[in-house]
Amino acid sequence: MSDFWVFGYGSLMWKPGFAHMETARALLHGYRRALCIHSNVHRGTPEQPGLVLGLDRGGSCLGLAFRVPGELMDEVLVYLRAREMINNVYVEKHLPLRLADGRQVTALAYVADRSHRQYAGALPAIEAAAIVGRASGQSGANTEYVMSTVDHLRKMGIRDHRLENVAALLAGLTSI
Numbered sequence: 001m002s003d004f005w006v007f008g009y010g011s012l013m014w015k016p017g018f019a020h021m022e023t024a025r026a027l028l029h030g031y032r033r034a035l036c037i038h039s040n041v042h043r044g045t046p047e048q049p050g051l052v053l054g055l056d057r058g059g060s061c062l063g064l065a066f067r068v069p070g071e072l073m074d075e076v077l078v079y080l081r082a083r084e085m086i087n088n089v090y091v092e093k094h095l096p097l098r099l100a101d102g103r104q105v106t107a108l109a110y111v112a113d114r115s116h117r118q119y120a121g122a123l124p125a126i127e128a129a130a131i132v133g134r135a136s137g138q139s140g141a142n143t144e145y146v147m148s149t150v151d152h153l154r155k156m157g158i159r160d161h162r163l164e165n166v167a168a169l170l171a172g173l174t175s176i
Helices: 070-084 125-134 142-155 161-174
Strands: 004-008 022-039 050-068 090-099 104-112
Touching: 004 070, 004 090, 022 104, 022 161, 050 070, 050 090, 050 104, 050 125, 050 142, 070 104, 125 142, 125 161, 142 161
Parallel strands: 004 104
Antiparallel strands: 004 050, 022 050, 022 090, 090 104
């Protein structure tokens, strides 16, 4: 079995949860990191859904690619599917990435399913901040999720202006 790659654009970047033998910065074209998924368990409830990240069509996304030994494929796929596919709001895709050193690889990525009932679409920052600001679920406050994500991305030297705009609005809401 040959090695395979997994693309992380959110919490997988700092908390992959699976064994891997190489990590590399990676650029994905054709998709962007977006708060486009309604969360009604981890960061919200059915009555007050929150928002979590998904890869949505358009733009590009800087993230991390993890090279996984081929002999761990079944184990890692079971883990990733349990983590990412709980509500089937993502679609597994194999997408081309360009690694920081110039290599081109194909990686497994979880893309937002635009036909799923939890797909929120492209929301204006003010609307996203309002949703996030009032939502909380089993894994905690939605605001904490967004602020932590922005903090982790900044520490990794990755800027996401859309997400940073939502975080700035949330910071303004919490200081009132």
